[in-house]
Amino acid sequence: MIRVQRDDFDIGKEIDALRKGRTGIGAIVTFTGTVRDAHGEVTAMTLEHYPGMTEKELARVEAEAHARWPLQATLIVHRVGRLEPGDNIVLTAAASAHREAAFEAARFLIDYLKTSAPFWKRESGPAGDKWVEAAP
Amino acid sequence: MTRLLYFAWVKDKTGIASEDIELPGGISTVADLIGWLKTRGPEFTHAFEQDGAIRAAVDQTHARLDTSVADAKEIAFFPPVTGG
Known part of the structure; x- marks a missing residue:
């Protein structure tokens, strides 16, 4: 399942929903990405996205994972909008x-x-706003 | 009509998020379209001057410079993605 949302998510509830009724599952691994302020320069991070294409790409990523590994279930939840360090x-x-x-x-x-x-991240801080550059 | 969309700093530089236009004749690929967009005024020249740093999607699918735009309904321009 994939979701794009402004609201926060509860990892425990998401995992409960993912495993419910699927007794063939023996292992669940999760990754959580959070807003980082490593150097005291980020007061907020705003995530912009391309509605429509975002959902298509996330569905493609999920389908590719299912094609490569024997999986009972997968989940991608991605937030958009204004977030703060630690979110x-x-x-x-x-x-x-x-x-x-x-x-x-x-x-x-x-x-x-x-x-x-x-998705594109814009960081806000004391020095102003800047778009995060993609890792090379 | 074709819908053009701009995201992140491409949108900041062009000053618009989207527009509906009739593509001029002779434009058959993404590269052709970028070349034409650059001629539309200082904002667009500025937005597309570093064209190697801009990515495109045609009908919500990642595209390359040689991807056809002939039958496209929606073409988007944006920086490399930074989600996750």
Whole structure:
């Protein structure tokens, strides 16, 4: 399942929903991305996205994970709008019968999302606003 | 009509988020379209001057410079993505 939302998410509730009724699951791995202020320069982070394409890309990322690993369930939740340091940004989760597939798929979901899903971060701080540059 | 969309700093520089235009004749690829957009005034020249730093999507699918825009309904321009 994929979701794009302004509201925060509760990791415990998300995992409960993911595993409910799926007794073949033996391993669940989650990744949570949060707003970082490593150097006292970020007071807020605003996430912009491309409605429509975002959902298509996230669905493509999820489908690719299911094509590569034997997964019972996956989840991607990504927030948009204004966030503050410490806030949740993104959750990816992968559930499988065994841990190897769950670890690898959870990592794949976030790595692939970061290169393909149309989100852009703008940081606000004492020095003003700036768009975050993509990692090379 | 084709809808053009601009995101993040591309939008900041062009000054608009979206517009509906009739693509001029002779524009068949993303590269052609960028070349034409650059001629539309100082804002667009500025927005697209570092064209190697701009990504495009045609009908909500990642595109390349040689991707056709002939039958496109929606074409978007944006910086490399920074989500996650």
